[in-house]
Amino acid sequence: MEPQPVQAKPKSKIPWWLIVIVVLLVMIVPIGIIAAMVLVSLSSARGKATDARIMSDVSQMRNVAENYNSQHSTYKGFETDPTAKTILSDVQKSGSKINENTTDTTYVIYATLPDTKKVFCADYNGSGEEVNSVSSTQTSCP
Secondary structure, rough: OOOOOOOOOOOOOHHHHHHHHEEEEHHHHHHHHHHHHHHHHHHHHHHHHHHHHHHHHHHHHHHHHHHHHHHHHHOHHHHHHHHHHHHHHHHHHOOOOOEEEEEEOEEEEEEEEOOOEEEEEEEOOOOEEEEEOOOOOOOOOO
């Protein structure tokens, strides 16, 4: 008896375009995941930057109040200073609002921070800090 030749299994032919699609998916999916992670990080950084800018603006308002007091011997009316008006406008563009409570001898300036939802407060004592809230009748930071 003569040995029979071994027949090779028929090769399945995969279309070239299917291979291209699989390779593209394998490369594009990880890039998309990485891009999504970067966008989330940037969003968080943007919120923190906005908060930092508002804190800086509140501190600048404290400087305006002190300068106004040295010229007029009162804190009342310092928000009418042209520099104060510019700062107030800047903070409104950031999505917050500067509030102030003033008497002749005291003041408190505060604004809500959009990212942390806390309040940044500055007062006539030179204090500048994040607090949970400020009452509309307070004249110094809690």
